Amino acid sequence: MRETPETWQLVKPAMMEVVAIAQAEGVALDEGAVDRALAEAEEKMPGTWRGSLVLDLEAGNRLEVDWLHGTICRLGQKHGIETPFHHFVHGALMPSAAGR
Numbered sequence: 001m002r003e004t005p006e007t008w009q010l011v012k013p014a015m016m017e018v019v020a021i022a023q024a025e026g027v028a029l030d031e032g033a034v035d036r037a038l039a040e041a042e043e044k045m046p047g048t049w050r051g052s053l054v055l056d057l058e059a060g061n062r063l064e065v066d067w068l069h070g071t072i073c074r075l076g077q078k079h080g081i082e083t084p085f086h087h088f089v090h091g092a093l094m095p096s097a098a099g100r
């Protein structure tokens with residue numbers, strides 16, 4: 001993910017959506033939380049790291065997409081917060097949510 005600039009550029013806006021939802025839900029996260037998390041990921045996350053959704057998708061397992069991205073979308077709707085990244089990922093992965 002980090003080694004593909006077009007993909008890595010998606011990470012910060014996706015995280016900002018989560019921060020906005022968290023703040024609307026009363027979680028005390030500041031905007032700097034995203035930059036700190038990204039810096040830590042760049043420093044400590046191996047270049048070969050792959051998320052659990054990717055591993056499950058490749059293995060044909062059930063996906064947690066509705067619980068993860070779907071929840072962000074639903075909470076965004078509840079609070080009037082746009083969640084375009086999570087909306088896209090949720091819709092794109094739902095056809096594979098049940099696994100093979």
